[in-house]
Amino acid sequence: xxxxxxxxxxxxxxxxxxxxxxxxxxxxxxxxxxxxxxxxxxxxxxxxxxxxxxxxxxxxxxxxxxxxxxxxxxxxxxxxxxxxxxxxxxxxxxxxxxxxxxxxxxxxxxxxxxxxxxxxxxxxxxxxxxxxxxxxxxxxxxxxxxxxxxxxxxxxxxxxxxxxxxxxxxxxxxxx
Numbered sequence: 001x002x003x004x005x006x007x008x009x010x011x012x013x014x015x016x017x018x019x020x021x022x023x024x025x026x027x028x029x030x031x032x033x034x035x036x037x038x039x040x041x042x043x044x045x046x047x048x049x050x051x052x053x054x055x056x057x058x059x060x061x062x063x064x065x066x067x068x069x070x071x072x073x074x075x076x077x078x079x080x081x082x083x084x085x086x087x088x089x090x091x092x093x094x095x096x097x098x099x100x101x102x103x104x105x106x107x108x109x110x111x112x113x114x115x116x117x118x119x120x121x122x123x124x125x126x127x128x129x130x131x132x133x134x135x136x137x138x139x140x141x142x143x144x145x146x147x148x149x150x151x152x153x154x155x156x157x158x159x160x161x162x163x164x165x166x167x168x169x170x171x172x173x174x175x176x
Contacts, residue, residue, distance in 0.1 A: 008161075009160060009161075009162070010144070010160075010161040010162060010163060010164050011162065011163055011164075012163075012164060012165045013163050013164075013165050014165040014166045014167075014168070015143065015165065015166070015167050015168070016168045016170060017134060017167070017168070017169055017170070018134075018169070018170050018172050019134060019135060019136070019138050019169050019170060019171055019172045020131050020132075020134060020135055020172050020174070020175065021131055021134060021172065022128070022129070022130055022131045022134070023127070023128065023129040023133075023134050024126070024127070024128050025126070025127040025128075026124050026125070026126050026127075027124060027125040027126075027127075027163075028123075028124055029123060029124075029125060029162075036123050037123055038123055039051045039114035039123045039124075039125065049070070049071075049114065049150065050149060050150055051070075051114050051147055051148070051149055051150075052069075052070045052114075052147070052148040052150065053069070053070040053112040053114060053125065053127075053145065053146065053147050053148070054067060054068070054069050054070070054112070054145075054146050054148070055067070055068040055112065055127055055143060055144070055145045055146075056068075056143060056144060056146075057141050057142070057143045057167050058141060058142050058143070059139075059141055059142075060140070060141070060142065063098075064098035065093055065098065065099065065136055065141060066093050066098065066099040066100075066101070066129065066133060066136065067098060067099070067100050067101075068101050068102075068111060068112055068127055068128075068129055069100070069101070069102040069111060069112060070102075070111065070112040070113065070114060071102060071111065071113075090102055092132055092133055092135070093133065093135075093136045095137075099133055099136070101129055101130075101133050111128065112125065112126065112127050112128075113125070113126045113128075125145075127145070134169070136169065137169070138169045138170055138171040139168075139169060140166055140167070140168045140169075141166070141167040141168075141169065142164070142165070142166060142167065143163075143164065143165065143166075143167040144161050144163060144164040145161070145162050145163040145164070146159055146160065146161050146162070147159070147160050147161075147162050
């Protein structure tokens with residue numbers, strides 16, 4: 001008799017948002033015991049956050065539409081244009097290029113944060129994209145939210161997808 005082992009911990013969560021509206025998703029993360037996870041630790045060996053995050057929205061054909069990063073994300077993607085070599089520069093998505101939002105510029109209020117939120121008990125993951133980053137074509141896309149756990153040792157870095165599903169962007173009436 002065959003046994004099955006499933007190491008996929010990702011939860012399917014379908015998201016609907018509105019074009020030209022600020023996108024905000026706040027998640028509470030608990031471990032297998034039901035305890036809120038501490039997501040705001042720096043690794044003592046690297047002084048980088050222990051947990052990092054990236055959310056990607058792609059078309060049904062697999063074309064990147066928008067990537068939303070935590071401030072630190074070790075990713076070689078477009079490293080030649082990166083302002084600090086940890087992720088690409090911020091840029092609004094267009095019909096010809098992928099958008100990136102990192103929270104790495106002082107005037108930007110979007111990106112992913114993994115920390116305690118003011119006035120909210122426990123640790124939260126906040127995924128925020130300003131309205132102008134949500135101006136891509138209405139339709140149904142795919143997305144996932146991946147977490148990078150930095151243990152301080154290259155051989156011990158873990159990537160885990162926590163969420164995935166459809167991302168529906170509805171049309172709006174009022175244009176910006």
